[in-house]
Amino acid sequence: MLRLPGFEVATPRTIDEAATLLARPGARVVAGGTDLLPNLKHRLEQPSLLVSLAAVRELGEVVVDARAGVLRIGAGVTLTAVSEHPLVREHLPSLADAAGRVASPLIRNMGTLGGNVNLDTRCRYVNQTAFWRSAIGGCLKSEGNVCHVVPGGRNCVAAMSSDCVPVLISLEAAAVLRSTAGGRELPLAEYFQADGREHTVRRPDEIMAEIRVPLPTGPRRCAYSKWSVRKSIDFPLVSIALRFDLAADAVDAAITAVRVVVGVLGSRPREVTQLDAVIGQPLSDPKVAEAIAARVHAQCKPLENVPYEAPYRREMLAVHTRRAIARLVAEG
Amino acid sequence: MTAPVRLLQCTVNGRATAVAVAPHRTLLEVLRYQLDLIGSKQGCDKGDCGACTVQVDGVPKLACLTLAVAVEGREVTTVEGLGERAGGCHPLQDAFDRHDAAQCGFCTPGILMAADALLRRVQRPVTPDEVRAALAGNLCRCTGYTKIIDAVVDASRRLSQP
Structure with a gap:
């Protein structure tokens, strides 16, 4: 059983009312509560007032x-x-x-x-009960002052x-x-x-x-690729979003713009750069998927902040990038 | 410090209910420890297992991550209400019995509430894949799920018969 700490709850009806309540010291906003309540049960935060947005x-x-x-x-x-x-x-x-x-x-x-x-950012050393964390003395994001992911690190990489x-x-x-x-x-x-x-x-x-x-202004193909241990419930361990703007509404049309964004690395998502080589190439050209997967692999360096070994997740970033593009091409 | 209790008024299993709750109590704690409705189970208590699934205004939600004060004025249905609504034994419960879909039974109340929400939403026979998707937030460590899926599909067919 995980108990919540004590707090007061306010349920405003408008954004303005919520903003006024949120200006109070110790106030904290909550919407669905599915991220915050486990964190409160784990004593990662101790707000005195929860401002619920449920009725706004x-x-x-x-x-x-x-x-x-x-x-x-x-x-x-x-x-x-x-x-x-x-x-x-x-x-x-x-x-x-x-x-x-x-x-x-x-x-x-x-x-x-x-x-x-x-x-909130997540880490295998943070999202645990307070009792579990006490065994390692906490960390930068909880009660301690060390990082267990990057030994000697002064910056939290959840x-x-x-x-x-x-x-x-x-x-x-x-x-x-x-x-x-x-x-x-x-x-x-x-x-x-x-x-x-x-x-x-x-x-x-x-x-x-x-x-x-x-809203899209021309033809494009987009995909989100997620890998987690189970197909439900779990947070992503590999997470890639792809967007290709195309010269015409077909997968053999030339790419006019590309954006690739990767999550679950450190605390901010990473936009993959240096993708200009694929501009002008048809999305269906297998070399496009290879080139993008190579850039993803080169630029994204997962850490041991979530389950599964970082080198494995790095390889899987390339694999899932290739698969996501192959799916887009197969769908036409 | 604990904030003062307040009066929560809502409908639980069709009955108007008023109960004094502290703002930091979850719906699950109030159901189990104040209203003695112990059908909804306290499993992981942090949203992973689905054993605490109840319906709020007909939508399946996790009672362990719902603040009790958030159901003010709403209609809460627990597994106790499922049988009552059907006048004793709900067709889903009957199907679970016939298919041996419950072994230890701990996950069953939550699975029944998620499955009932699916059947009430679609109002027709469902496919095994639809059941898998709808129950993707409910863990069972005994059955391997096969019998549970069979039971829900069977119940959906019987419920759709004129």
Whole structure:
């Protein structure tokens, strides 16, 4: 049995009310609770007030903003709803796929898109009971001052383990944050930072209100590839989002733009660079998959922060990149 | 420090229920230890196993990760309510019995609630793959799942007969 620590709960009805409550000292935002409650049970945080977003209806909308050319998805939309929503499936199939592969159906019925984007970083030395952690004296992210993943390391390397984040960055999505000081919009590519203790630039008093994903302006193919030990429940151990913009609506058309984003490395997702060689090549050319897999393998260095050996996961990054592209080609 | 208790009002298995709860209590703790509804099981207590699955407004959720105060005004159904709703033994429970789909039985209440939510949502006979997908958050360490899937498919057929 894992008991929650004591706290007060507030259930505001609007974003403004929630922002006012969140400005109080010791306040902490919670949406579906599927990430936060286990962490509280493990005593990784001790907030005095949980500000629940469950009753904030304005966070639950999915709408096309034709003028801005974006799909606006409320941060409070459940992952089940994201994965099944006709607009998401039509315009952003890789996002629907990623949302539908988070954890289990039960958790997707509770967890939200905003919660998945803000999923706390994870590490095999952190996501344990307080009793377990006491045996190793904690670590940088919990009660201690050492890193068990990188001996001598002064920087926490707990893994960004969201399924949706690599996909959203590959689609050039932006996040809208709200607080009593107003609102701001920033690209998700600039949202994460390399510190597992504070891996986003969101201030504690800010609420993620909305994700804005640009609608496709031309033909493209997108994929999300996830490998975990079990096909359900588990967090990803290999996580790759791919996006190819094409000159025509066929897999033998030339690639006009490519984005590849990899998760579960350190505390921020990594955008794979130096992919220019595949621009102008047909997606169906086997050399394209080989070239991209090679760049992924060269640039992504998994750590022993999550289960399974880092060298194995590095090899699997290349394997799953090749397989994901092969699937796109086979689907036509 | 523990915050003051508050009055939670909701519907549990069709009955209007009022219970004093502390804000940090989970729905599972309130069901099991305050309302004596011990059908929902406390397994991993952190969202991995699905043994605590209940329905909130008909949607299967994990009671161990739901704050009790979050079901204010909502309708909670536990495995106790499943049988009551069917006037004794629900067709799913009957199918589990006939197919020997429960061995130790610890996971069964959660699996019944997830399976019932599937059958009520689709209202037609289901395929084994649909059952696998719907039960992907419920672990069973005894059966190997085969008999559970057979039982849910069978129940869905019987429920669809006129």
